[in-house]
Amino acid sequence: MIKIYNKSSNELLGRISENDLNFLVEHLEEEELDDPDYYLQKETIEDFEKKGASPKLVEILRSALQGQDAAEIRWERDNLPT
DSSP states (O other): OEEEEETTTOOEEEEEOHHHHHHHHHHSOOSSTTOOEEEEEHHHHHHHHHTTOOHHHHHHHHHHHTTSSEEEEEEEEOOSOO
16 A cells, blocks of 8 residues: 655545556656655646546545645555555
8 A cells, every 4th residue: 555645744644556656656747756746736636536536546635735726745655564
C-alpha cells in the first residue's frame, strides 16, 4: 500500500493501491523520476473522476484540499506486509 500525506501538515490522508499510484504517476507532472510530491487543484481531481480514478483515490485527494482550491501531497510506500 501507498500512504498519502498532506505535504504542508504531514497529515496522513489515507492509503491507496499500487494501481492508484500508477494513475497519479501517469496523470500528474513529476519534477524528477520517482518524485513523491504532487501539486493538486480541485479541477484536476474532477478530471481524474472523469478519467476513471478509483473512488478511494478521489476521496483521499479531495480530503487533501481541506476546502482550498489546491494542495500539495506526498506519498511513501507502506512497509507493512500486505
